[in-house]
Amino acid sequence: MTFHVLTLFPEMIRQGLDTSILGRAMDAGILKLNTVNIRDFSTDKHKHVDDYPYGGGAGMVMQAPPIYDAWRSVAETLPEKKTRVVYLTPQGRPFTQQMAIELAAEEDLILLCGHYEGVDERVLEEIVTDPVSIGDYVLTGGELAAMVVIDAVSRMVPGVLTNEESGSDESFMNGLLEYPQYTRPEVFHGRPVPEVLRSGHHARISEWRRQQSLLRTRAMRPELLLKEGVLTPKDRRFLQSLDENISKNE
Numbered sequence: 525m526t527f528h529v530l531t532l533f534p535e536m537i538r539q540g541l542d543t544s545i546l547g548r549a550m551d552a553g554i555l556k557l558n559t560v561n562i563r564d565f566s567t568d569k570h571k572h573v574d575d576y577p578y579g580g581g582a583g584m585v586m587q588a589p590p591i592y593d594a595w596r597s598v599a600e601t602l603p604e605k606k607t608r609v610v611y612l613t614p615q616g617r618p619f620t621q622q623m624a625i626e627l628a629a630e631e632d633l634i635l636l637c638g639h640y641e642g643v644d645e646r647v648l649e650e651i652v653t654d655p656v657s658i659g660d661y662v663l664t665g666g667e668l669a670a671m672v673v674i675d676a677v678s679r680m681v682p683g684v685l686t687n688e689e690s691g692s693d694e695s696f697m698n699g700l701l702e703y704p705q706y707t708r709p710e711v712f713h714g715r716p717v718p719e720v721l722r723s724g725h726h727a728r729i730s731e732w733r734r735q736q737s738l739l740r741t742r743a744m745r746p747e748l749l750l751k752e753g754v755l756t757p758k759d760r761r762f763l764q765s766l767d768e769n770i771s772k773n774e
């Protein structure tokens with residue numbers, strides 16, 4: 525799979541992704557990274573790519589023509605088929621594991637990183653297929669968000685992770701947050717590993733882990749418990765018993 529990143533900071537993207545697992549997958553040719561510097565498509569003698577907003581207001585807006593021409597330079601190297609263009613913006617659809625799985629099926633993906641106060645809406649209307657937000661906070665530019673998306677998509681591309689690295693896909697595969705993990709030493713700062721995990725009793729271990737997942741999800745992400753098909757009847761009885769104990773203590 526090839527990621528084409530349209531950005532004013534190609535070095536930031538390259539440096540952020542050439543390490544560890546993704547670096548290995550790039551060396552192996554499973555993933556490719558093509559960074560395109562939007563500034564190379566400025567026609568301005570000072571290489572400007574931004575200007576004042578029509579209607580006034582603070583800050584600068586990225587101009588349409590350099591972004592369009594940067595996109596064209598990539599799109600014309602790709603097959604007829606309309607390659608998806610992800611635009612990183614707080615105004616986008618919230619990024620999820622499901623989206624990472626779907627995007628990993630694409631042969632090419634174009635990502636557009638904005639800067640300043642935003643991008644001229646007209647070029648977005650012409651080229652963007654998927655406006656995506658990585659969360660409700662404001663970054664200084666789209667590059668870190670693009671790297672988050674590339675990282676999450678890459679690990680879903682077949683061959684990027686070893687069997688060792690893939691495993692269960694932790695949080696979200698079963699719709700719950702992952703249970704806590706422990707390794708040696710058996711006691712750390714006076715805290716022993718939970719006895720059940722050393723018991724060798726696999727049914728009890730599975731039940732304990734499931735309950736830990738439910739407890740964590742209830743504490744940190746209670747909205748996940750309301751989704752269809754996540755809870756078994758046994759899960760419901762366990763959560764019910766917790767709620768009954770709260771009532772008693774009141």
Ligand code: 4GX
Nearest residue numbers: 612613638641642657658662663666669
């Ligand atoms: N999830 N940013 C985009 C430039 C910008 C400003 C205004 C459109 C309108 C972000 C996020 C994010 C910061 C990327 C501002 N673009 N991207 N950038 N949260 O905060 O994706």
